[in-house]
Amino acid sequence: MGGVYPVFIMKALCFALFACAFNLLIGFGGLLSFGHAMFLGTAGYVSAHAAKVWGLPPEVAILAGTLASTALGALTGALAIRRQGIYFAMITLAMAQMIFFFYLQTPFTGGEDGIQSVPRGRMFGVLDLSNVLVMYYVVLAIFLAGFLAIRRIIHSPFGQVLKAIRENEPRAISLGYDADRYKLIAFVLSAALSGVAGATKAIVFQLASLTDVQWQMSGEVVLMTLLGGMGTVFGPVVGAFTIISLEHFLADRGQWVTVITGAIFVVCVLAFRRGIVGELAAWWAKRRG
Amino acid sequence: MVAPDPATPDPAALEPVSPEVEVLAADPTVRTFRIATIAMVAALALAPWAACTRCSL
Amino acid sequence: MKHFKRGLLSLAVAAAFATGAAQAQVSDNVIKIGVLSDMSSLYTDLAGAGSVIAARMAVEDSGIEKRGYKVEFVSADHQNKPDIGSGIARQWYDTDKVDVIVDTPNSGVALAVNQITKDKGKAFLVSGAASSDLTGKACTPNTIHWTYDTYMLANGTGKALTKAGGDSWFFLTADYAFGHALERDTEAVVLKNGGKVVGKVRAPLNTQDFSSFLLQAQASKAKIIGLANAGGDTTNSIKQAAEFGIVKGGQNLAGMLMFITDIHSLGLPIAQGLVFTTTFYWDLNDQTRAFAKRFAAQDKGIHPTMVHAGVYLGADHYLKAVEALKSDDGTKVIARMKAMPTDDPLFGKGSVRADGRKIHPAYLVEVKKPSESKGPWDYYKVRATIPADQAFRPMADGGCPLVK
Structure with missing residues (x-):
């Protein structure tokens, strides 16, 4: 097989969708969640369980995982949007930790072994996902659907109100918008799309493990989004591909991956705060204007 | 006299809308968005077939 | 991906030599051993770099390279994360032409690799992982569990x-x-x-x-x-x-x-x-002491753990089976390894059961x-x-x- 290794791109695509979903919340809603791993992981566990134990076909398993994340998003969101800034972040982090310990203890997740050997099955009864290329194009389609949905959300009236709330919440309220409702909907949408990413990832890797619910994963998605460009449409995709490639190249360096990504984070925050895509867009605008 | 709705903040306390619109400006226009999306999709769709000799991803 | 053209080339070369040399059936003329282990965190001393050394020693001692076979090594750090480990294993099998994966401490990673190895028809020689599920409900025709397991520890x-x-x-x-x-x-x-x-x-x-x-x-x-x-x-x-x-x-x-x-x-x-x-202590007899001395000289004075000994034993037996079969087809080699009695300087004579459990x-x-x-x-x-x-x-x- 020539070309770029498909499994690698599938992983990057899942994380790109995850980062896009996260970006919907922070880039357009101005809400920094530090617990987004819980949505990725929950959907992963539920879809892996659905596919392996209940024997559901992959599309239903992914749907089940997404629904679970959506429900968790509604619950967490209802609690978290009552507070702002650091308190919002702390509530999401605390919820994510509770969810992590739940998955660590509960028997169906298999503890630190994770749910293994998840069957990929046949999508819609015809697409044999055990073929790498079929799986690849299914993942690409899922990613594109999620990506375009986010773009649509951002440019809808709903998205405009969300941006207004991000810029000046009291003014948006004074204009008659129910800010809490908008924030909650944004939170649930973000959780649902993170869920799609997590569920797809579980089917691709035939595995759901604690890595996806750990707090490090919540930090990683913040890093991807910031590096690529928070509040830009393509930023999270670029950020996710950059970070996943780095991890891939440096896999034999072990824990150095963490050090290097940390250093990149510092450089990014200090030197180019708009992220890769944000800086490029600003440079382009300046050249033209 | 009707008491003001507590959910409505005092207009005097309102700050002007933040002039910081750089992040919004970073959003590609519809045309660039379409071009960029098509380029991205094409690149991803062809990636497993791309015969790149030196990429060691 | 890595080695795209080289892959094609070696396929062609392998086809050209298909009826000739002794290593005819060995894919791309190379037995490629992947050591998937923890190279940076809590298992790094008891497995890690030492497992690479143990596998290399097994290759040296077997003398297989003198008989026309070529053996290559790759190693990687799975960071104790099943998703990273399974990603590496997949890539090794899919594109890097790895024939056999050895060691793999951390049961979560080992169970993931166990399944992938079965799907790809390769061979997996577990030494570092503890889960007795590997020879229980998760057993496959492509995995042998060498050194120890949780049942044996609890029972012993x-x-x-x-x-x-x-x-x-x-x-x-x-x-x-x-x-x-x-x-x-x-x-x-x-x-x-x-x-x-x-x-x-x-x-x-x-x-x-x-x-x-x-x-x-x-x-x-x-x-x-x-x-x-x-x-x-x-x-x-x-x-x-x-x-x-x-x-x-x-x-x-x-x-x-x-x-x-x-x-x-x-x-x-x-x-x-x-x-x-x-299941192993370096100071049991003259052979284990000699092994430990050579090992320690290469691994910063660290004496071999039972995991290292298990990696050596697994690689040793694997190479014998490959030579006997003149093939490195994972499923066939594992079947052969179960059929042949084991004999190595560290554990002595022994055998591998049908469920993939080596007993000693x-x-x-x-x-x-x-x-x-x-x-x-x-x-x-x-x-x-x-x-x-x-x-x-x-x-x-x-x-x-x-x-x-």
Whole structure:
């Protein structure tokens, strides 16, 4: 097989969708969640369980995982949007930790072994996902659907109100918008799309493990989004591909991956705060204007 | 006299809308968005077939 | 991906030579061994770089390269994350032409690689992972589990200690699936052999302060305190037990998952009196001592753990089977390895069962007092030898679908 290794791109695509979903919340809603791993992981566990134990076909398993994340998003969101800034972040982090310990203890997740050997099955009864290329194009389609949905959300009236709330919440309220409702909907949408990413990832890797619910994963998605460009449409995709490639190249360096990504984070925050895509867009605008 | 709705903040306390619109400006226009999306999709769709000799991803 | 053109080229070359050389059936003319291990975190001393050294020694000792075969190595760090480990394994099999993966401590990673290896029809030689599921309900025709497993540890330590008079137990258990499983298995063995469990306490994973748990264990007056935990939890609980004078007070600590490198880093003043089961000790006979000397010279003085010995044994037997078959087809080689008796300098003569379990004797060891030790790495007193046929779980009890 020539070309770029498909499994690698599938992983990057899942994380790109995850980062896009996260970006919907922070880039357009101005809400920094530090617990987004819980949505990725929950959907992963539920879809892996659905596919392996209940024997559901992959599309239903992914749907089940997404629904679970959506429900968790509604619950967490209802609690978290009552507070702002650091308190919002702390509530999401605390919820994510509770969810992590739940998955660590509960028997169906298999503890630190994770749910293994998840069957990929046949999508819609015809697409044999055990073929790498079929799986690849299914993942690409899922990613594109999620990506375009986010773009649509951002440019809808709903998205405009969300941006207004991000810029000046009291003014948006004074204009008659129910800010809490908008924030909650944004939170649930973000959780649902993170869920799609997590569920797809579980089917691709035939595995759901604690890595996806750990707090490090919540930090990683913040890093991807910031590096690529928070509040830009393509930023999270670029950020996710950059970070996943780095991890891939440096896999034999072990824990150095963490050090290097940390250093990149510092450089990014200090030197180019708009992220890769944000800086490029600003440079382009300046050249033209 | 009707008491003001507590959910409505005092207009005097309102700050002007933040002039910081750089992040919004970073959003590609519809045309660039379409071009960029098509380029991205094409690149991803062809990636497993791309015969790149030196990429060691 | 890596080696795209080279892949095509070597395919062509392999086709051209298909009827000629002795290594005709060996894919792309190379036996490629992937050492997938923990290279940077808690298992790095007991497996890690040492496993690469052990596999290389097996290749040297077999002399297979002199007979026209080419052997290559790759190694990678799975960071103890099943998703990273499975990603590496997939890539090795799909694009890097790896024929066999060895070692792989961390049961989660090993179970993931186990499945991928089966799907790809390659070979997986497990040494570092503990889960007895690998030869139980998750067994495959492509995996052999060499060194030890959780059942053997629980059974060996539980049975031998209870029979030797340690008939009252208190468990200090790490509060997650692995700890629960170890506690449950060990408790069953203790009860079956006429012992009793006077108490148990569950400590959260990665506990820093074990004092309240250890005080309960001390107050229970149990003869044996079973540590159903692993890694940092085990070493922390042992250190703190030494501070409380638990061993000096006449109670014995029984570790479930201990390696000689753990004892080395704890030091004898702290680890003395600890009892546990191992399947390999470098100071057993002349051959193991010679192996340890060569090994230590290459691995910064670290003496081989049972995991390293298992990697050596696995690679040794694998190469013999490849040569006998003149093929490196994973499924066929594993089938051949199960059919052939094993014979290597470290474990002696032995065999691999149909469920993929290699069986050999196990040793119940006690850590020496500092006054008894002649120097670094002279740490164990062998208290009992458990014969091969009793050390491991009977094949019928494992639920392996291959043996039905």
